[in-house]
Amino acid sequence: MTKGRHAELVHQLERQIITGELKPGSRLDEMALAKQFNVSRTPVREALMQLNASGLIQLRPRRGAVVAKIDLKAMLEMFEVMSELEGMCGRLAAKRASDNELEKLKNVHSKSQIAVDTHDLELYYELNVELHETIYLACRNDFLVQQTTTLRNRLAAYRRGQLLSGNRINQSYAEHGKIIEAITNRDEKLANELLRSHIMMQSGTFNDFIATLPKDLLE
Amino acid sequence: MTKGRHAELVHQLERQIITGELKPGSRLDEMALAKQFNVSRTPVREALMQLNASGLIQLRPRRGAVVAKIDLKAMLEMFEVMSELEGMCGRLAAKRASDNELEKLKNVHSKSQIAVDTHDLELYYELNVELHETIYLACRNDFLVQQTTTLRNRLAAYRRGQLLSGNRINQSYAEHGKIIEAITNRDEKLANELLRSHIMMQSGTFNDFIATLPKDLLE
DNA sequence: TCAACTAATATTGTATACAAAAATAGATAT
DNA sequence: ATATCTATTTTTGTATACAATATTAGTTGA
Numbered sequence: 001m002t003k004g005r006h007a008e009l010v011h012q013l014e015r016q017i018i019t020g021e022l023k024p025g026s027r028l029d030e031m032a033l034a035k036q037f038n039v040s041r042t043p044v045r046e047a048l049m050q051l052n053a054s055g056l057i058q059l060r061p062r063r064g065a066v067v068a069k070i071d072l073k074a075m076l077e078m079f080e081v082m083s084e085l086e087g088m089c090g091r092l093a094a095k096r097a098s099d100n101e102l103e104k105l106k107n108v109h110s111k112s113q114i115a116v117d118t119h120d121l122e123l124y125y126e127l128n129v130e131l132h133e134t135i136y137l138a139c140r141n142d143f144l145v146q147q148t149t150t151l152r153n154r155l156a157a158y159r160r161g162q163l164l165s166g167n168r169i170n171q172s173y174a175e176h177g178k179i180i181e182a183i184t185n186r187d188e189k190l191a192n193e194l195l196r197s198h199i200m201m202q203s204g205t206f207n208d209f210i211a212t213l214p215k216d217l218l219e
Numbered sequence: 220m221t222k223g224r225h226a227e228l229v230h231q232l233e234r235q236i237i238t239g240e241l242k243p244g245s246r247l248d249e250m251a252l253a254k255q256f257n258v259s260r261t262p263v264r265e266a267l268m269q270l271n272a273s274g275l276i277q278l279r280p281r282r283g284a285v286v287a288k289i290d291l292k293a294m295l296e297m298f299e300v301m302s303e304l305e306g307m308c309g310r311l312a313a314k315r316a317s318d319n320e321l322e323k324l325k326n327v328h329s330k331s332q333i334a335v336d337t338h339d340l341e342l343y344y345e346l347n348v349e350l351h352e353t354i355y356l357a358c359r360n361d362f363l364v365q366q367t368t369t370l371r372n373r374l375a376a377y378r379r380g381q382l383l384s385g386n387r388i389n390q391s392y393a394e395h396g397k398i399i400e401a402i403t404n405r406d407e408k409l410a411n412e413l414l415r416s417h418i419m420m421q422s423g424t425f426n427d428f429i430a431t432l433p434k435d436l437l438e
Numbered sequence: 439t440c441a442a443c444t445a446a447t448a449t450t451g452t453a454t455a456c457a458a459a460a461a462t463a464g465a466t467a468t
Numbered sequence: 469a470t471a472t473c474t475a476t477t478t479t480t481g482t483a484t485a486c487a488a489t490a491t492t493a494g495t496t497g498a
Contacts, residue, residue, distance in 0.1 A: 053272035
């Protein structure tokens with residue numbers, strides 16, 4: 001713990017919020033957290049300040065902190081921005097990906113084929129993450145990747161419900177194929193468009209997505 | 220000060236950094252700030268934590284806080300993302316602007332014509348801000364606007380040098396005209412492209428921009 | 439039984455105190 | 469004169485103490 005207690009707290013709380021261990025709306029009691037992590041309230045509060053600024057929690061004056069609840073309007077707006085950012089990753093990847101990276105995209109996609117055939121949802125999920133992270137690397141813009149990741153994390157709690165159903169996997173796989181093709185062909189516009197709609201559609205239609213949201217997650 | 224001392228501190232320091240009163244690299248002494256604002260170190264530190272999370276300052280463990288210095292690579296990346304976000308604002312404005320908003324865009328642009336003719340840089344700057352803010356409103360995505368504004372603010376200190384020269388004003392005015400036309404025609408793709416390159420070009424070419432940067436602002 | 443007021447309790451926000459690490463200055467040696 | 473080591477001083481990070489506000493519980497009255 002050479003980098004300070006509050007930094008560690010930020011990290012831990014972030015993780016708990018992103019993984020859903022702490023659900024939107026949960027109260028974050030300073031005393032409780034202090035006891036839990038064996039520190040005083042001071043570093044706890046400093047951690048909460050940072051999480052507040054990054055949007056993961058909401059800090060209401062004199063009324064304590066809660067894990068951020070996102071209302072429907074804000075959520076749609078955030079999805080809109082995230083899909084644009086992911087599209088941008090695709091566009092830049094089409095422009096800048098190395099041959100190595102193109103090769104890796106193909107390889108991961110091939111493995112996905114197996115996961116699809118064997119209906120291995122777990123494996124497909126992992127390969128899906130790997131594919132998107134390869135695109136992140138290929139876009140050569142660390143700031144963009146960081147912004148995209150931050151936003152993904154803020155929305156993570158709300159995307160938990162949308163598990164990949166069998167049908168959606170087939171569609172996802174097909175979309176991946178076209179995305180990789182566009183990137184390989186250095187077709188920036190197409191890669192942009194395909195990735196943008198891929199992200200938007202990852203949760204099926206918005207209507208489906210909204211329907212699957214537990215009501216208590218909406219404020 | 221019913222919303223807490225630290226909130227006020229965040230606001231004040233943000234302002235000082237954005238306006239350039241506090242320059243990148245300036246050290247932020249906790250004691251000094253505490254004295255300056257007549258508070259203890261506690262709310263000062265809490266404010267610094269938030270500014271750190273938002274990227275305006277950098278907090279090195281055990282070595283204090285400084286106004287964020289952005290290296291060239293990160294700056295280029297941030298400009299790339301900002302222009303994409305502004306382009307997105309244009310795209311959404313083309314899709315969603317009300318007739319009122321279209322009317323306002325035309326009006327502001329007309330006034331700009333006068334500023335160009337009379338070489339009134341001050342007036343042109345103000346109208347430029349008004350035009351872009353009208354587009355922000357028209358895109359109907361508060362989250363997007365907030366993200367864009369935050370990024371603008373982070374880059375503000377580095378855009379100070381690039382004043383609008385006479386020649387650039389003419390070009391800017393012409394670009395505005397095409398952007399408004401695209402939005403009015405509901406041409407999303409064109410509005411996107413035009414605004415994206417408009418932002419990228421706002422600082423002349425990147426070479427010019429980099430050349431005008433004081434060396435001490437780069438880390 | 440329920441509503442409204444009041445007292446007790448708990449929680450947040452700020453100030454102060456103290457421990458640990460870094461920066462600074464001074465002394466010594468080459 | 470310069471460099472290096474040591475002692476002093478600052479400055480950061482955390483804990484604790486206290487004041488102000490919000491929450492809760494209990495009581496009274498209808």
